Amino acid sequence: MNSLKLIALVLGLLLFSSCKNKSPKPNPELASIDFLRGELLLCGDGQFGELKFSLACNYETRETFDLAIALLHSFQYSEAEKAFVKVLDADPNCPMAYWGVAMSIYHAAWFPPSEKELIKGSKILNAAKKLSMDEKQKDYINAIDAFYINWERVDHKTRAKRFESKMEAIHTKYPDDVEAAIFYSLALYSTRDRVGKDYKNERKAGKILESLFNTNPNHPGIAHYIIHNYDNPVLAHKGLETARRYAKIAPSSSHAQHMPSHIFTRLGIWEESIQSNLLSAESSRCFTESAALDGSYFEELHATDYLVYAYLQQGDNLNAEKQYDQIKTLKAFYPTNVIAAIYPLAAIPARLALENRNWEQAANLELQKIDLDWKQFPWQAAIHHFARAMGASQIKDFEKSKQEIEVLKQLHQNLVAQNDRTKSIQIKQVEIQIKTSQAWMNFRNGYKEKGLTLMQKAVDIERQTSKHPITPGDVLPAIELLGDMLLELKKPKEALVAYEDNLKTHPNRFNGIYGAAIAAKQSGNLNQAAVYFNQLLALTGNNDSKRPEIDEAKVFIKKNEVI
Structure with missing residues (x-):
């Protein structure tokens, strides 16, 4: 396996220019397509993990192609498309370069493509289907094409399901193809039940990915998609080891630096979440500077949202406010259609006020x-x-x-x-x-x-x-607010049940633990109250929290030496 470092891209480009006897004819069908082009905007030392998936494209393009796949797996869609276009320009007869651009536009785990992107993807695949290719390449092209066909008349859900079915067939047909298994798991995630809590697709995808991880320990897609599929209170514990490894697999990706915090947050491991997102925000600012963006790259805002949340659970209002100060005057964002760019601007100030009552x-x-x-x-x-x-x-x-x-x-x-x-x-x-x-x-x-x-x-x-x-x-959380209401109704035992239920799915929440302590105290269970007050003190022990609940906990513990 080759380490996907930035130097590999440079070497790959030098190889393109050295091919004196190869002057590929541009594909005239691509002239009307507005591809993303230009130098790749990569921060750090260019490490995005290790993989190999070239499917018979020219040897000279393989380093760049694999880098494009790695960028795709870390959801750096714009840079992935640019890398695939470099392959396409050097080798217009490489069907998988067309596939890669279409995949970069689909961004299966995120928001649906716009009408403009769907038109673009359809044109690219129509051109690709006219190329000479082997059976396996044709299978991959047909799989992503199933998502774009008749997009004007068929809804996104149906087309995403068609892609999932095609990827399942490829995975079955080529059981030793690691990328087929990975992209099938991504397709399962994209068609999951987004509301319910049975996590059927997530469990299935997670099982596939876990079976690959031991033999592909530095693959960015495997680690990344395990975290996404286990990003819920029921399965999060299964993703902890992976979360602690992913950032080291792809250290040059701001998204890879951030993603472990999804698992840390589900498990209430606040300090690791903070460290993860500090690195992610720094990497995002590096990208913003490299790209000379008018505004902020969305990953910085996304990381800041998680940072503020984690600091608040530690009772650390000072650092939560400091993080918010860095983004609260921003007006422009890139890209604007990513919901993660706008969400923090509403959520963070709401959290700061509501969490502190x-x-x-x-x-x-x-x-x-x-x-x-x-x-x-x-x-x-x-x-x-x-x-x-x-x-x-x-x-x-x-x-x-x-x-x-x-x-x-x-x-x-x-x-x-x-x-x-x-x-x-x-x-x-x-x-x-x-x-x-x-x-x-x-x-x-x-x-x-x-x-x-x-x-x-x-x-x-x-x-x-x-x-x-x-x-x-x-x-x-609604159930935490139910606990608050039951306390005011002088029903502390019922309130305690609500708070404890809340802590099962929102572990180590500051207000949840404090509410449980008060409910236990008012129920006459001083031992249990002390347990929760001690948890609150442990939660906030690494910072100089000024929240009054901390003083209340200290007074209680001193007065009731029951633990």
Whole structure:
């Protein structure tokens, strides 16, 4: 296996220029296609892992082709396309270079391609199908072509499923083809049930990938996709070893630096999440500088969201605020159609206010001014209006709370009207926000039972809804808020059940542990209260947290020496 370093690309390009007897004719069908071209924008020393997957293209292009595959596996889609185009320019008769560009446009695990991208992908594959190729290359071309065929009339879900079926057939036909197995697992992830919690596809994909990892320990795609498939409370423990290895496999990828934190976050391992995202944010800023971007590369914002979340769970408001300060004046982002670029701008200020129960601040949050229309992002905007609704209810500004709930309802309708399967989790999450906001508005307005009923309905929806892969977690889990409400109703035993249930899926959450400590204390179980207060102190022991809950924990432990 060859280490995919930047020097390999340079050597590959030198080999292109040395082929004096080979002057490939450009394919005239590609003249109208707006390919991404130019020098690859890579930071660090260019290490993206080890793999070999050239499928009979010219020898001189193989280093670049494998680098393109590695970039594709680390979701650096723009750079992957540019690398595939370099192969295509040097070897216009290489079918897999066409395949690679089409795969870079599909970006299976993320947002669906735009109409412009679907047109582009279709043109590329139409040209590819006219080339001479062997049976295996034809199978790969036909597999991705199944996603693009009749895109004008067939919905994304159906086309993604067609691609999955084709990749399954390739995996079955060529059982020793490592890349076939990997891309099949990616296809399974792309067609997973995005709302439910049985994780059928994720389990199947994870099993395939784990079977490959021992013999391919430095393959970036295997490690990356294991983490994605196990990024949920049920399976996260299976991905911990991989998470601790992935960043070392592809250290030059900002996404690879960040991805381990998905597992760390699911397991409540905050310090490792912080270190992972500090590296990712730094790498992203390097990319922004190299590319001379007008604004920030989205990976920096994504990493910052996870950083703020982790710092807040340690009670470290100071560092959480410092991270937010680095992005809160940004107006432009690249690329603009990545939801991870916009999400943190709504989520982070909401988290800072809500996690600290600063209701006045939450009620008066303002959306960050950006060079885009927030109306294009109803899911992200909903987080902002949820925070305002919650804050307004808590300070008993019921008129404002009603207004914010109406905005939430409209945003929910906008999402439903888009009829986009990939946004099914977003729809459910806004539904939870509406129920939760209504619950607290009624509760604070004196309608206690109605508030409790609505809060329980929100929890029921939350129990059936999986986490969105973009977010480190809900800005406030519904079941944690149910615990808060039960405490106020002087039902500490029931509240403790809710908090403990919450901690099973949101381990080491600051407010969850504190709530459980208070509920145990009010239930008369001082031993259990001490356990939770000690957990809170351990959680915040590495920073100078100013949160009052820490002082309360210290006073309790000193006064009740029961542990």
